[in-house]
Amino acid sequence: MSDFTVMGIVNVTPDSFSDGGWWLDADAAVEHGRVLSAEGAGILDVGGESTRPGARAVDADEELRRVLPVVERLAADGHTVSIDTSKLAVAREALAGGARYVNDVTAFRHDPGMAGLVAETGCECCLMHMRGEPRTMQEDPRYGDVVDDVKAFLSERAAFALAEGVPQERIQVDPGIGFGKTTTHNLQLLRRLDEVVALGFPVVLGTSRKSFLGAITGREAGERLPGTIATQVLGLERGARVFRVHDVGPVVQALQVAAATLAAP
Numbered sequence: 001m002s003d004f005t006v007m008g009i010v011n012v013t014p015d016s017f018s019d020g021g022w023w024l025d026a027d028a029a030v031e032h033g034r035v036l037s038a039e040g041a042g043i044l045d046v047g048g049e050s051t052r053p054g055a056r057a058v059d060a061d062e063e064l065r066r067v068l069p070v071v072e073r074l075a076a077d078g079h080t081v082s083i084d085t086s087k088l089a090v091a092r093e094a095l096a097g098g099a100r101y102v103n104d105v106t107a108f109r110h111d112p113g114m115a116g117l118v119a120e121t122g123c124e125c126c127l128m129h130m131r132g133e134p135r136t137m138q139e140d141p142r143y144g145d146v147v148d149d150v151k152a153f154l155s156e157r158a159a160f161a162l163a164e165g166v167p168q169e170r171i172q173v174d175p176g177i178g179f180g181k182t183t184t185h186n187l188q189l190l191r192r193l194d195e196v197v198a199l200g201f202p203v204v205l206g207t208s209r210k211s212f213l214g215a216i217t218g219r220e221a222g223e224r225l226p227g228t229i230a231t232q233v234l235g236l237e238r239g240a241r242v243f244r245v246h247d248v249g250p251v252v253q254a255l256q257v258a259a260a261t262l263a264a265p
């Protein structure tokens with residue numbers, strides 16, 4: 001009931017929404033990953049392309065140039081490294097370089113061959129819900145019932161991964177907070193996260209510093225840690241298992257206390 005893993009975010013990008021450019025240099029990114037690990041991150045999620053609303057796409061060569069040295073060095077240190085990419089070529093090189101987890105925000109839609117690669121290499125994967133693509137996803141997002149629609153999408157994507165040979169226990173799912181959703185959609189997904197958990201796959205939750213927290217509190221991205229913690233604790237209580245965050249130390253502490261409370265006799 002109380003097990004959780006914190007996934008620390010290592011953005012090797014010039015334009016990520018809250019820390020773009022901070023860790024673009026490989027040495028800085030590796031050092032940042034080591035710090036997040038020391039703070040309690042069980043997985044380090046290395047990404048070389050921003051997916052913020054309106055973000056510009058990056059080609060595979062540029063993405064690899066950014067992430068590969070960072071993946072290789074963190075993996076060589078013994079950290080569990082996830083590659084945050086939707087490109088087959090990037091995932092392939094990152095796995096060869098020691099990554100053990102593929103975090104694909106397109107849930108294998110951008111590159112269906114990704115499922116076969118995950119099956120072949122025996123790594124784990126996260127399938128995330130997104131409406132449309134980052135460039136346009138925030139243009140008037142609409143759903144029938146957002147929770148039902150996200151569940152149907154994730155079920156279909158998980159069935160695809162299973163059919164391609166990825167074993168059930170290596171699949172995790174993510175409702176994709178902030179990806180083609182209004183503030184109300186994000187809050188409905190959080191409030192009813194237990195329904196996503198009921199699909200039977202470990203649920204990954206990524207709320208860290210996101211704009212719906214700013215819409216509620218009026219705070220800038222760098223000031224959204226308290227709001228982030230509120231959502232992560234609620235997510236734990238509803239059964240989420242992996243928490244993707246920028247501020248690892250404070251979130252680990254909050255989740256330790258929340259987990260101990262939930263486990264109290």
Ligand code: HH2
Pocket residue numbers: 009011013015016017018047049050051052084103104105126128174176177204205206207244
């Ligand atoms: N959110 C972001 C990127 N990748 N992956 C998963 N599984 N879930 C998420 O919620 C998620 C994700 C966006 O956050 P960040 O990496 O900080 O920003 P950017 O995409 O601008 O680099």
